[in-house]
Structure formats: C-alpha cells, structure tokens
C-alpha cells in the first residue's frame with residue numbers, strides 16, 4: 001500500500017527529551033533502530049547539520065514513508081530495511097562506532113491504523129500482525145492454529161497479562177479443530193465463549209498485544225540487541241530506549257542496571273568473582289514520561305517510558 005502522507009504516518013513521542021539526551025552525538029553518527037515514519041530522525045537531521053543517521057526498520061511501508069520524508073537529508077542518511085538485531089551485523093557501523101542510538105519500540109500509528117496489517121483490534125480483519133509480511137514468519141492466525149494450548153496460555157498470561165489465559169487457550173484449541181482461525185471475529189467468538197459475553201475493547205487489546213509480541217519475537221530480539229548496541233557505542237555514546245509496556249521496560253531497566261554495576265555475580269556468593277568493570281551509567285534513575293501537554297496532544301504517547309544510558313569515557 002502506497003503511503004501518501006509521511007508526516008501523518010506517526011507522531012514521534014518525547015522528541016525534545018530524546019534530542020536533549022542525544023545532544024552530545026550531534027556531530028557524529030546516530031543509529032535510529034526503529035525509523036518508523038522518520039519523525040525522530042528528521043528532528044535530529046534538521047536540528048544538527050553535522051549529524052549522520054543510520055535508520056533501520058523491518059517494515060517496508062515504514063521504510064517507504066521515511067525515505068520520502070527524509071529525501072532532503074539523503075546525503076546524511078543511510079536506510080536499512082531489516083530487523084535491528086540484524087542491522088547490528090553491519091560492518092561499517094561496527095568499525096566506525098556509534099555516537100548515539102535510539103530504539104522507539106513497538107508499532108507506529110500507521111501500523112495500528114492500517115486495517116490490512118491486523119495490528120489493532122477491529123472486527124472482521126485478518127489475523128496477521130507481522131511487521132514484515134514479506135519476510136515470512138508465522139502470522140497471528142498461524143500461531144492460534146498451530147500452537148500447543150499450554151504455550152498459548154503462557155503467551156496470553158505473560159505478554160498480555162490476561163487472567164483467563166488458560167480458559168482462552170482451551171477454547172481456541174477446541175474451536176480450531178472445527179474451522180481454522182482467520183480473522184479477528186474468530187478470536188472474539190472464542191473469547192466470548194470463555195467470558196459468556198462480548199469482550200471489551202481493552203480486553204481484546206491485551207490479547208492482541210500478546211499476539212503481536214510473540215509473532216514478531218519482540219522481547220528476545222530486544223534482549224539480544226541491547227548489548228550489541230552498547231558494544232557499538234563509542235566512549236560517552238548514549239543509548240535511548242522508549243518502551244510502551246512493562247515487559248520491554250523491564251528488559252531495558254535490567255540491562256542498564258547490569259551494565260552499570262561493578263558486580264554481576266549470582267546472589268549468595270561470599271566474594272565477588274566476576275571482576276566486572278562498569279560499562280557506563282544510566283542517565284536517570286526512573287524512566288522519563290511524556291508531559292501532560294504531550295499526552296493531551298498525542299494520547300498514544302501516554303504509555304511511553306524513556307530510559308537512557310551513557311557509555312563510560
């Protein structure tokens with residue numbers, strides 16, 4: 001699908017806060033690992049005339065929109081259409097190093113609003129949810145049709161905090177024997193069967209979140225990528241991560257804590273045996289949140305949590 005208005009693609013969150021923590025990188029190379037519609041990258045490239053950005057997104061529609069929007073800066077922008085963990089194999093990035101990096105996780109407004117992607121809960125839509133459909137991988141429908149019930153229950157519980165996870169998994173297992181799941185209506189029908197009533201949009205949103213996370217392997221990809229970005233940062237380089245739910249934020253918080261600690265021995269050891277030297281330090285103790293004014297203007301920024309970490313000199 002052609003993306004007509006790049007600016008309408010996604011409203012970037014906490015732009016001024018991101019620029020403030022990345023300002024030390026303003027003459028160098030910055031990785032934007034989640035380019036989306038290019039909002040954060042545009043802010044950096046327009047504000048900082050010396051800076052170069054490597055923009056990565058796994059979604060071809062995002063890459064198309066960003067390329068269009070960022071055309072005026074094409075001499076200072078390199079775009080990679082791939083997952084950010086795969087981008088960390090890029091030889092140039094590893095040789096030259098990064099002065100800053102940004103991950104603005106999750107999905108863009110475009111992805112949420114586009115019916116054909118099936119990310120947000122609306123009736124009668126295909127259960128797809130892959131960020132890169134052309135790259136293969138299982139769809140949400142495949143997951144529901146093929147996964148063992150106990151694994152489905154784990155995903156609904158852990159990734160969606162769904163209290164009726166086991167009942168829902170059992171109901172899906174029972175129904176798919178008759179007719180495979182294809183659309184959101186099939187999932188609503190299964191959930192209605194468990195609840196004895198039509199699920200509320202909030203309840204459906206939790207199950208959708210769980211499916212999106214598992215279909216795109218969001219959490220393992222994040223855990224594996226963070227240390228690789230840390231290693232690619234130059235001394236004093238800063239990594240900024242904006243997450244949208246507690247599962248992502250916990251991974252970021254724990255990584256930043258471990259990298260900043262002088263001991264990562266398992267608890268209970270009488271003496272330290274790890275000899276770890278801290279790699280750097282977090283810039284804030286608590287995650288930063290958007291201002292009330294931003295939340296009013298852009299309600300989708302409400303759940304965003306920003307953490308930042310600076311590599312040692």
Ligand SMILES: C[S@@+](CC[C@H](N)C(=O)[O-])C[C@H]1O[C@@H](n2cnc3c(N)ncnc32)[C@H](O)[C@@H]1O
Pocket residue numbers: 010011012013033034035036037038039040041056057058059062082083084085104105106107108131221
């Ligand atoms: C919240 S949006 C980013 C919006 C962007 N900061 C802007 O200003 O428009 C998240 C984007 O990250 C992409 N994404 C999520 N996980 C990814 C991954 N593992 N690798 C590459 N891109 C990813 C999504 O496709 C989506 O376009």
